[in-house]
Every structure is written in structure tokens, then in C-alpha cells.
Amino acid sequence: MAQTISFLLVLSLVTFSPLCFFGMANGASPLYPQFYDHSCPKALEIVKSVVAKAVAKEARMAASLLRLHFHDCFVKGCDASLLLDSSGTITSEKRSNPNRNSARGFEVLDAIKSALEKECPHTVSCADILALAARDSTVLTGGPSWEVPLGRRDSKGASLSGSNRNIPAPNNTFQTILTKFKLQKLDIVDLVALSGSHTIGNARCTSFRQRLYNQSGNGQPDFSLDQSYAAQLRTRCPRSGGDQNLFFLDFVSPTKFDNNYYKNILASKGLLSSDQVLFTKSEASMELVKKYAANSKLFFEQFAKSMVKMGNISPLTGSKGEIRKNCRKINT
Incomplete structure (x- = not known):
């Protein structure tokens, strides 16, 4: 992501x-x-x-x-x-x-x-x-x-x-993203809650350019993106070049972990296609987006639960694996 x-x-x-x-x-x-x-x-x-x-x-x-x-x-x-x-x-x-x-x-x-x-x-x-x-x-x-x-x-x-x-990739379909989560024993609630980590951080122009110019391969932009917001994004994300230019994933409060990410999606201002599809491609995920946008306490509680669940994906324990002395290389 x-x-x-x-x-x-x-x-x-x-x-x-x-x-x-x-x-x-x-x-x-x-x-x-x-x-x-x-x-x-x-x-x-x-x-x-x-x-x-x-x-x-x-x-x-x-x-x-x-x-x-x-x-x-x-x-x-x-x-x-x-x-x-x-x-x-x-x-x-x-x-x-x-x-x-x-x-x-x-x-x-x-x-x-x-x-x-x-x-x-x-x-x-x-x-x-x-x-x-x-x-x-x-x-x-x-x-x-x-x-x-x-x-x-x-x-x-x-x-x-x-x-x-x-x-999951920024341009994956909703179903593809959900399938990738399910393969890790994570469900749609985990998907929507963990996507909320996009309340902080940046994305590169190359991660969402197709939404601005050629969403479906027909030379048309993604009309599920607010068009005034899209016009603003185009000023620093041209058709070619500027691949590494950075944009806030949550332009309202980019360095604060809060629920504005979901409010942005409700306003059709989710930066990535993978953000906006949570609202446009599934009724179940749309309802979760609405709930988290309305109730930051609920979002925080679920985010914490889902992070623990994600952290429990196939860990090596006991005598499996090793304790690396240097995280970049295996022990000799």
C-alpha cells in the first residue's frame, strides 16, 4: 500500500x-x-x-x-x-x-x-x-x-x-484487496480499519496518477474523485514525470492520527483508488467508513484490535527462525 x-x-x-x-x-x-x-x-x-x-x-x-x-x-x-x-x-x-x-x-x-x-x-x-x-x-x-x-x-x-x-496495491480492485486480506485471515472489518493508517503519511504521484488521467484505460479520469481536488492534484502530478512527488494521504490533518481519512472518503477525496473503493464498491465497507467517520473512538478501538490480529500472522516462535544480531542480515 x-x-x-x-x-x-x-x-x-x-x-x-x-x-x-x-x-x-x-x-x-x-x-x-x-x-x-x-x-x-x-x-x-x-x-x-x-x-x-x-x-x-x-x-x-x-x-x-x-x-x-x-x-x-x-x-x-x-x-x-x-x-x-x-x-x-x-x-x-x-x-x-x-x-x-x-x-x-x-x-x-x-x-x-x-x-x-x-x-x-x-x-x-x-x-x-x-x-x-x-x-x-x-x-x-x-x-x-x-x-x-x-x-x-x-x-x-x-x-x-x-x-x-x-x-495490496493502490490500483487493485476492491475484491482483489479483500482477497489479499482474507488470505492473511483478516476480514472486511480489518481491511477498513487498517486502511485508516492512511490518516498519516504520504503517497507518491505514481501511486494515483491513473486516477487523474486514465482510470480505466479509456483516457478518462476517475470520476469518483472530487474534481476540484483532482485539479489541485494535477498541478504537481503531471501525466509524465514527477513520479516521486509526495502528497498527503489525508490533506486535512496529515501528521495526526485521527478519523479524517474516512471523512475525506465520504467527501470523494480519498487520495488512492484503494481508499475510495472502500466507499464505492462494497455496501459493507461503505457502512464501516461511515461509522468510523462519525465515531473516532470506534475507529481507534477497531484499529487496535486489527493491529494485534495482523501482528499475529504466522509468527515464528519457539525454536523456529532466529534472533538476528543485525536486522539487515541473517546470523552467520
Whole structure:
């Protein structure tokens, strides 16, 4: 999904007891929020501190970190495969269409990992760092908080083809996007709630150009896009050139995590085709968009629930995978 966020899901109000576990359907070891309480008690504090500095330096970084967690989990599960650079037998997922020229924030994760290795060597996984950074980025920009189930381990491989195949694209049809979510055991409620991460961040001109000039291959713009807004977008997103020009996904409050994203969609001002189809192509998703536009508390609660659910996609636990010393490469 496009930068948020390509990219783009009552937990914020719930208090978990120390014995609260999040089991997985496949019977693997459960993830739970207290995983590092004894092995690395300062882990969560360290992640939050580094993320806070990065977001203070550049507000856009919150969306970038949130998006990395999403793009990681949709390929092989939440295993930090996205963070691996190309080397030896590994072809990096960073080269895939959804990530090339847009996935960013890797140096922030390097800084977090470096700090954690000093504090408690070989203990905290890169996959858990991604999950925590996504939560902290949400909170720092005004969004909901939730307890992050922990205990993921890192993969020893990547999947370029999986990254190209599994991650929803800005120009996918509604049905294609929903199918990609269902393949991850996420439903239409998760789809609409997680798309709300587009309340922060940017998208490149190349991600929505077809809406401005040639939506259906007939040389006509997308008429589901407010035409005065479209005219404004055309000034910096020409027919050719300017591919990397950045635009706010939510032009009303671009650095604040709120429900204006849904209000924009109601006004036909969702930037990406994948945003606007939530209102135009499905009655069920249209009703959810209306609900979240009217009630930010409801959106926040569901976003927190859906983020926990997404973070539970096929994690490696127990003796599977490894704890990488460097998030960019497997241990030697």
C-alpha cells in the first residue's frame, strides 16, 4: 500500500493481566505482552525512545514505520523478512514493486536494534521491534495504544515474489484487496480499519496518477474523485514525470492520527483508488467508513484490535527462525 502508510488494523481501553496470552490457531507457542519482562525489561522503553526521537525529527517517519510492519506481515508472516538486504541466496523484499523507492525507516530500526543489543544482546527480535515501532508510531501521532503481543522470531529468508503478490496495491480492485486480506485471515472489518493508517503519511504521484488521467484505460479520469481536488492534484502530478512527488494521504490533518481519512472518503477525496473503493464498491465497507467517520473512538478501538490480529500472522516462535544480531542480515 502507499506510503502511510502501500501501506496501509476495545483493545486500546483494555487492561491485560500478566497471564493474558494470545494463542495462535496453528498451536504454536503463543505471543504475549510480557515476553521480555525478565530477559530485557527495558526493551519497550528503548524502542519507544528511539521511535520518539525519529518522529520528532521527521513526522512522516511514524507512517513509514507503521507501513513497514504491514508490508512485513503480509509476506511470510510477521518475521522481519522485509528488513533483510540482498546477499548470497537472499533477494531482498525491498526490491519489490510495493517497496522499491517507497519503503523507508530502516535506519531507525537499525538504531533500535543497536541500542537493544547493547542492553540485552541476542534477545529482542527484529520482528518484535517492527510490531512495537508500529504501535509507538501510532500513539506518538495521537492514535490508540494497545499491548503488543511479543515473542516473534526472525526469518532466515525473504520472498520477493511474495512481496509482489501479497501486498495490496493502490490500483487493485476492491475484491482483489479483500482477497489479499482474507488470505492473511483478516476480514472486511480489518481491511477498513487498517486502511485508516492512511490518516498519516504520504503517497507518491505514481501511486494515483491513473486516477487523474486514465482510470480505466479509456483516457478518462476517475470520476469518483472530487474534481476540484483532482485539479489541485494535477498541478504537481503531471501525466509524465514527477513520479516521486509526495502528497498527503489525508490533506486535512496529515501528521495526526485521527478519523479524517474516512471523512475525506465520504467527501470523494480519498487520495488512492484503494481508499475510495472502500466507499464505492462494497455496501459493507461503505457502512464501516461511515461509522468510523462519525465515531473516532470506534475507529481507534477497531484499529487496535486489527493491529494485534495482523501482528499475529504466522509468527515464528519457539525454536523456529532466529534472533538476528543485525536486522539487515541473517546470523552467520
